[in-house]
Amino acid sequence: MIIPKRSSGILLHITSLPSPYGIGDLGPEAYKFADLLEEAGQRYWQILPLNPTEVGSGSSPYSSHSAFAGNPLLLSPDLLLKEELVKEEDLAQRPHFPDDKVDFPAVTDFKRNIWFKAYATFKSRPNEELRQAFRAFREKHWSWLEDYSQFVVFKNHFEQKSWVEWPGELKQRHKGAMHALAQELENDIEREQFLQFLFYRQWEKLKAYCHLKDITFIGDMPFYVSHDSADVWAHPQLFKLDKEGMPEAVSGVPPDYFSETGQLWGSPVYDWKALERREYDWWIDRVLHNLQLFGLLRLDHFRAFSAYWEIPAGEKTAMNGKWVQSPGKELLTIIKNKCPDMPIIAEDLGEIDQPVRDLMQEFGLPGMRVLLFAFGDDLPHSIYAPHHHIQNSIVYTGTHDNSTVRAWYENESGAESQARLREYSHTSLTKENAHEVMGRLAYMSVAQLAVLPIQDVLGLGAESIMNKPSTTENNWTWRLKPHYFEKKDAQKLYKIVKLYGR
Template sequence: MIIKKRSSGILLHITSLPSPYGIGDLGPEAYRFADLLEEAGQRYWQILPLNPTEIGTGNSPYSSHSAFAGNPLLISPDLLVEDGLLIKKDIKPNTSFDDRKVEFEKVAEYKKQVLYKAYQKFKAGQGSQLNGAFIRFQEKHKAWLPDFARFVVFKHHFGQQAWTQWPAELKNREHEAVEELAAELAEEIEREIFLQFLFYHQWERLKTYCNSKGISFIGDMPFYVSHDSADVWSHPTIFKLDKKGMPTAVSGVPPDYFSETGQLWGTPVFNWKVLQEDDFSWWIQRIAHNLELFGLLRLDHFRAFSAYWQVAAGEETAIHGKWVKTPGAELLSLVKEKFPEMPIIAEDLGEIDQPVRDLMAQFDLPGMRVLLFAFGEDLPNSLYAPHNHSQNAIVYTGTHDNSTTRAWFEQDASKEDRKRLSDYSAQQLTKENVHEAMNRLAYMSVSQLTVIPMQDILGLGKEAIMNKPSTSNGNWLWRLEPGMFTKPVAHKLRKEVQLYGRL
């Protein structure tokens, strides 16, 4: 069992932190949040993927052009000043930002100017104490970093066209052509590498600070990668592509209770036969990279490590797909050799069959128990109901893909669901107190770890929903406003986790 002691944590993505720059970042407010987590007796800070996001894909952290790179939008301007790369005047925004939501387009424009200025000043000799660390960073990440930087710069060079639209010799990565264009665009490529260095430099500092306070990060790793990504361009053989580089098959999930046509995600699926031939080196490298960043790693869409839903390219819905087995046990065995502790959480929500459960049991991986799913007609037998929880599981009130507890109670739950929850918690519940009751049910669970979204700690409503799955607009925007998470809130939380043996 990877969680050795009863403990608790809070789910809050970095982008949702307060900051004067339009988006949460790795700067002062992240450290302040860590201080409050410590005061609240929390041992874990769960976040969403840290990979770069794009406006074109709805700013989703689950849809990135790199499985390895960090998101430059999370770089803190304040820490660039601390490192001597910029002065206060350089980071003053010439626009005002909304404290309640991320304005991605405005933020991207502002951060681009600030980060490019930091690179120019670094080239001019400022922040010279970082020189050695910059060289070491490039050496450490040479397996993915040059390809990523080239991909981003080449894509900009070709007017943001997908890599499949580039000239054939670059699309096909002919060595001479790639080196020639890379030489021509050398400064832009170095700048992208420098931005990655800044991101990881700041991340390591924050992680070290949190660890010093007894707080570990729970990270999140998507299963698939975008077709128009550095990974697919640089490793085309590990995906099912045709001679033009286009997917022959794509990902999704079959029709279910939530959708008559299933969900068509459209990312290329992996060519597991090719991956097997070199002992899954790309996957091992990816998981190792993430385990270095986080104390625990949640594997999103874990069921695809057992079998995945494959849909022929060109289909308009996911209806006509088929299940294809994955050599997940073989891959996870290699991960276990490298990381005997296996600090991994399996995201096992949705339609899960026995082979998935068997795979989790084989590697002793904890799954997820979401309380919002517990209070339907099947409450007595529900896997999600507290009386059916197991020790080796992580309990959530909800996740980033759910309503907040209050919004669920107000809008989504039926009258019968609300009554069942009131009966179960032995009190009359209202929209004002339902989050407190639900949080207590999570804390009193026998499961070793409870993680509660920040929105449910504060009892926020529909305005604080992070993501509505299968909608492409208006997601990933919510931010914690300054002054919402305070010392009195932290102290109240500490009493609760102490009461239920999670301190």
């Protein structure tokens, strides 16, 4: 079992931390949150993907232009100040940011200015220790760093056009043309590499601090990558693309209870035959890269490791797709050979068939049990109901894609589901205590790990939902206001941890 003892954790993405700079980052508030996790008896901190986000893609961490790079927006200006890469007056020039949500365009403008100053300081000041560390970082990560930094800078040079709209010799990666443009934009490319160096430096320090407190990060890895990404531009042969570089088939999920036309995600699907010829090297590198960043890794859309929904390019909905087998067993076998303890969680929510369950069983992967799904009319038989939980699983009140418990109770549950929860928990239920009732059900479950979104620890409502699937407005922006989660909250949670042996 990958979770060695009965334990608990909190789900809070880095961007949602308090910060005076408009977005949560890897600085002081992250360390303060780690202190509070320790005080609350928590052993896990679950986050969303750390890859770069783009305003044009709704700033979703699941839609990135790199499967390997870190998000420079998460760099802490305070830590850059500590390293004397920026000055106090640089930070004092920040605009007034809201403290309850991220204004991504405004944050990006401010942070870009900070990045430029940090890099200019690095270039102008002889700091041999920093230079050596930067050289070592470039050497270690060159396999993806060169492509990523060139992609970002070339895309900027071509006014944010997709790589398929670049001049032919750059679109097709002719060495001479790439070398010539890379030389012309050499400083910009090095700056992008330096930002990645700073990101990984700050991340590793935070991870080490958490490790000292016996707190493990649970990371998250999307199954697909964006078409307009460094990965697809650098490895077009690994995806089903036509000769112009456009997808021949795209990803999504079929029609279901939640959507009668399915979900059309639009990212290119993999050419598994091409990947097989290379022993799945790019995929394996990606998983191992994530396993170096996190103690546990959640594989998003795990059902695609068994079969995935492939939709012909050009379709307006996901209705006309088909199921295609994927070589998940081969991938997981290679991963297990390279990483025998297999610290992987399967995101097994939604319509899951027996072959997916068999795959999880074969590799001993824990799945997810979400309590918000438990109290429908199938409660007695639902796998999400606590009486059907198994030890090798992770129980959640909800995930980043769900309502908060309070919002569910107030706006979605209906009288019948409320009555079931009331009877099941044998508690007098109100909108003020629904989150506590649901939290206790999670903690008393036999599931080895219980994870509560911070919103459900605090009983926050609809204004605190992180993401509403199938919508594009106002997602991923929620932030935890300063002083919302403090010592008294941590101590209250600690009592429940002790009570239920977590």
